[in-house]
Amino acid sequence: MVARKEISIPVADPNNPYAIPAAMPSSADRNPRSFDVNDFAIPAKNQEDWRFTPIDRITEFTEIFNPAQQIRVELSMIDGSDVPESVTLRAVDKGQAPVGTVSLPNDRVSAVEWQSFKTAMHVHIAQDCKTPILIKVSSSSFDLDALHLVITTDALVHAHVVVEHEGDARLAEGVEISTGDFSQVSTTFIHEWSDTSKHVGNHRIHVGKGASLRHNVVTLGGQVVRIRMDQDFGGEQGEVNMLGIYFAEPGEHIEHRTMVVHNHPECKSRVIYKGALSGQGAHSTWVGNALIEPTAPGTDSYELNRNLILVPGAIADSEPNLEIENGNIVGAGHASSVGRFDDEELFYLMSRGIPEKEAQKLVVAGFFNELIEQIDIPAISEHLMNTVNARLER
Numbered sequence: 001m002v003a004r005k006e007i008s009i010p011v012a013d014p015n016n017p018y019a020i021p022a023a024m025p026s027s028a029d030r031n032p033r034s035f036d037v038n039d040f041a042i043p044a045k046n047q048e049d050w051r052f053t054p055i056d057r058i059t060e061f062t063e064i065f066n067p068a069q070q071i072r073v074e075l076s077m078i079d080g081s082d083v084p085e086s087v088t089l090r091a092v093d094k095g096q097a098p099v100g101t102v103s104l105p106n107d108r109v110s111a112v113e114w115q116s117f118k119t120a121m122h123v124h125i126a127q128d129c130k131t132p133i134l135i136k137v138s139s140s141s142f143d144l145d146a147l148h149l150v151i152t153t154d155a156l157v158h159a160h161v162v163v164e165h166e167g168d169a170r171l172a173e174g175v176e177i178s179t180g181d182f183s184q185v186s187t188t189f190i191h192e193w194s195d196t197s198k199h200v201g202n203h204r205i206h207v208g209k210g211a212s213l214r215h216n217v218v219t220l221g222g223q224v225v226r227i228r229m230d231q232d233f234g235g236e237q238g239e240v241n242m243l244g245i246y247f248a249e250p251g252e253h254i255e256h257r258t259m260v261v262h263n264h265p266e267c268k269s270r271v272i273y274k275g276a277l278s279g280q281g282a283h284s285t286w287v288g289n290a291l292i293e294p295t296a297p298g299t300d301s302y303e304l305n306r307n308l309i310l311v312p313g314a315i316a317d318s319e320p321n322l323e324i325e326n327g328n329i330v331g332a333g334h335a336s337s338v339g340r341f342d343d344e345e346l347f348y349l350m351s352r353g354i355p356e357k358e359a360q361k362l363v364v365a366g367f368f369n370e371l372i373e374q375i376d377i378p379a380i381s382e383h384l385m386n387t388v389n390a391r392l393e394r
Contacts, residue, residue: 033104037064037115040108049107052285052317054253057224060144061109061172061200065116068143071171073121078132078162078379086127089135091119098122098152102176103204106230106259110202113172117146123161125153125185132160132377139169142196148174151187155180155208160377162188169193173201177215181208181235187215188375192387193222195252201227209235209264216375217256219246220387224253231269232261243371244273245384247391248282248314255285258303262296271303274371276364278391280313288320292332300330307338308367310360310392361392 031049032039042062043050075089092099099120105111123135137147151161157180165171179185193199199222207213211234219225231240240260248254260269275284288303307316320334341363349359365385372381 031106033106035100035105035111035114037108037111040111043108049257052287053226053255054224054283057253058109058198058200058226060170061112064112065144065146067116067118067146068141069118069145070139070141070143071145071147071169072136072138073147073149074136074138075123076134076136078134078377081131083133084127084129086125087129087133088124090122092122092150093119094148098150098176098178099148100176102178102206103230103232105174105202107202107228109172109200110174110228113146113148113174113200113202116172117148117174120148120150122150122152125157125159125161127154128157129159132162135161135163137163137165139167139171142168142170144170146172150176152178153180153183153185155182157183157185160186160188162190162377162380165189165191165193165199167194168197170198171200173199175201175203177203177213178206179208179211179213182210183208184212185214186376187213188377188380189217190380191219191222191225193225195221195223195249197222199225199227203227203229205229205231205240207231207233207238207240209233210237212239212241214241214243214374217242217244218384219244219254219256220384220391222252222254226253226255228257228259230259230261233264233267236265237267238264239268240270241374242269242271243374244275244286245368245371246273246275246284247388248275248277248284249391249394250279250313251281253283253285257287257289259289260291260301260303262290262292262299262301264296266298267296268300269302272371273305274307274368275316276308276310276367276388277314277316278310282314283316285317286319286336288334290321290332290334291323292326292329294325296326297328298330299326299332301332303334305336306367308364309338309340310364357392361389364388364392
């Protein structure tokens with residue numbers, strides 16, 4: 001009788017964790033996270049995080065600087081009504097909580113922002129708020145600047161927060177979002193900078209136990225806009241929906257990077273980003289990362305990116321990444337695509353007497369409509385469609 005051989009499960013060598021690929025740490029574990037700029041190399045094209053980015057156009061954000069402090073931050077309600085006492089905006093020193101309590105900077109430009117800004121702006125929501133809250137971030141100066149914004153909510157709070165960016169700027173921005181347990185929160189970030197503005201941003205997001213967060217990002221202007229988003233859960237049964245809309249025109253580079261970390265059981269995530277590109281030199285990048293850790297059984301995760309090339313000469317980079325370290329999950333998947341107008345759709349509309357330009361508008365409206373409806377703020381939805389149509393007219 002031949003003795004049965006026991007199965008040998010590989011164990012990572014602590015001195016060389018990459019010797020056994022099956023036991024190597026995840027990408028999230030490999031990436032440095034630090035407030036110290038020196039812990040990050042200067043960005044270069046041979047680095048994974050920077051290979052799609054026009055580094056030569058954002059070099060001013062790679063070293064600590066003295067901000068101009070010309071950025072204006074205003075708090076109001078979206079309908080013009082009075083701000084309730086339960087919603088507050090105050091300046092907070094860098095070393096004072098809740099500033100710096102949501103994760104750590106995860107690349108050099110976010111560490112530079114942390115070391116450069118002087119005082120953070122903290123928006124706190126203590127009670128339910130039926131009317132959307134508006135935070136207007138504006139600038140009329142191209143002097144190099146930094147802004148650190150912290151948004152927190154108490155447990156069980158229901159609220160919508162809209163953050164509008166507009167004007168002329170060269171801005172390094174850090175955003176921390178922390179939602180209370182069992183809260184239901186929506187945050188919408190709109191970037192409508194001038195054509196020559198530059199904006200590098202880092203959103204660090206913590207979703208409370210049993211809470212849901214809809215995190216919307218709309219980028220419709222700027223010479224270079226690069227936003228990185230890192231999110232994790234604070235307990236089981238949390239849910240995050242990350243939605244993105246972007247429109248790149250000639251010479252513009254628009255880049256979004258999402259990282260969803262499933263670190264607790266029975267949490268759900270959906271990441272859906274859609275972009276349109278028009279003209280020579282228009283460039284978009286979407287990199288979506290999802291990590292399901294061993295501590296997260298029952299995870300349900302999916303990420304999707306769609307890109308519509310309106311005029312030849314535009315380039316869209318789309319890269320979904322999924323790491324699964326737990327076999328006991330509900331589901332996990334990803335998809336991405338880059339394509340031109342559907343000729344059959346255009347032909348159908350034009351054959352019914354609709355001019356080509358109007359037919360293109362209808363196709364683009366249908367392309368974005370799903371996400372615009374999910375933002376669920378009528379005034380914002382109408383404004384976004386008007387802005388997209390105005391760009392198509394160009």
